[in-house]
Amino acid sequence: MEKLIIAAAICGAEVTKKQNPAVPYTVEEIVREAKSAYDAGASVIHLHVREDDGTPTQSKDRFQVCVDAIRKECPDAIIQPSTGGAVGMTDLERLQSTEIVPTPEFATLDCGTCNFGGDDIFVNTDNTIFNFAKIMQERGIKPELEVFDKGMIDTALKADKKGLLEHPMHFDFVLGVQMTATIRDLLFMVESLPAGSTWTATGLGKNAWHIAAATISLGGHVRVGFEDNLYMEKGVLAESNGQMVAKVVEIAKLLGREVANPTEAREILGMKQ
Ligand code: KMH
Ligand code: ZN
Numbered sequence: 001m002e003k004l005i006i007a008a009a010i011c012g013a014e015v016t017k018k019q020n021p022a023v024p025y026t027v028e029e030i031v032r033e034a035k036s037a038y039d040a041g042a043s044v045i046h047l048h049v050r051e052d053d054g055t056p057t058q059s060k061d062r063f064q065v066c067v068d069a070i071r072k073e074c075p076d077a078i079i080q081p082s083t084g085g086a087v088g089m090t091d092l093e094r095l096q097s098t099e100i101v102p103t104p105e106f107a108t109l110d111c112g113t114c115n116f117g118g119d120d121i122f123v124n125t126d127n128t129i130f131n132f133a134k135i136m137q138e139r140g141i142k143p144e145l146e147v148f149d150k151g152m153i154d155t156a157l158k159a160d161k162k163g164l165l166e167h168p169m170h171f172d173f174v175l176g177v178q179m180t181a182t183i184r185d186l187l188f189m190v191e192s193l194p195a196g197s198t199w200t201a202t203g204l205g206k207n208a209w210h211i212a213a214a215t216i217s218l219g220g221h222v223r224v225g226f227e228d229n230l231y232m233e234k235g236v237l238a239e240s241n242g243q244m245v246a247k248v249v250e251i252a253k254l255l256g257r258e259v260a261n262p263t264e265a266r267e268i269l270g271m272k273q
Helices: 027-040 060-071 091-098 126-139 150-163 181-192 205-218 240-254 262-269
Strands: 006-009 044-047 080-083 106-110 142-147 171-173 197-201 221-224 231-235
Touching: 006 027, 006 197, 006 240, 027 044, 027 060, 027 240, 044 060, 060 080, 060 091, 080 262, 091 126, 106 126, 106 205, 126 142, 126 150, 142 150, 142 221, 150 181, 181 205, 197 205, 205 221, 205 231, 205 240, 221 240, 231 240
Parallel strands: 006 044, 006 221, 044 080, 080 106, 106 142, 142 171, 171 197, 197 221
Antiparallel strands: none
């Protein structure tokens, strides 16, 4: 089996310090969390940024400052800015994270609209998706195709048919937001992918660990981090993203799967070195 890529979603846009005091807001806190994940074995940092008071932002300047600061501490990490941002942001606002210098090598591309808890709807119309794909293609950014249910794989394939995606395509299954985070559903998603694709999976909240173990066993790649889950186990808050990455490394070790470094991760993902 190929080596395991671990992606750390260190910050997110929705979780707060009230839920877990280690959730990062400031530049220093974001760098601390990125470094803890990188040192523990993450090769990809999925990045959202905040204002100092925790408000989610897609400000180009804030992304630039955070990415530059992370780069100093994690020189070869694959930094993957979010273009999803937070619920309610405009497309133009969201795309700012792709405008930093140098252009990011990787960024998320959300492949559909979904319910996001309570009255929140995370809106991604077909025009938004195809436009984001076109812009990323023009800028040479590899999209990670964010999929919250099966129909979003089909939408990604429509974008591919239009010639908007390069191969190999890389998908990320975010399970437990809209569709359930069961092994049956994970398998259904994996079996729905075109041959040659790579994939990552993450399970929201308490689903993080069984999805990680199943994904490692199935040959996929794992995402963990505060964006998706705040607990090491029931009632025990995670102290850092690094602690969660270390747990994935431990599960991988028990299951006999080696962990990829950033150079190996770029190779697996078909990214330029
Ligand atoms: N915060 C969510 C509304 C992404 O990063 O592309 C969207 C999200 C997906 O987190
Ligand atoms: Zn995200």
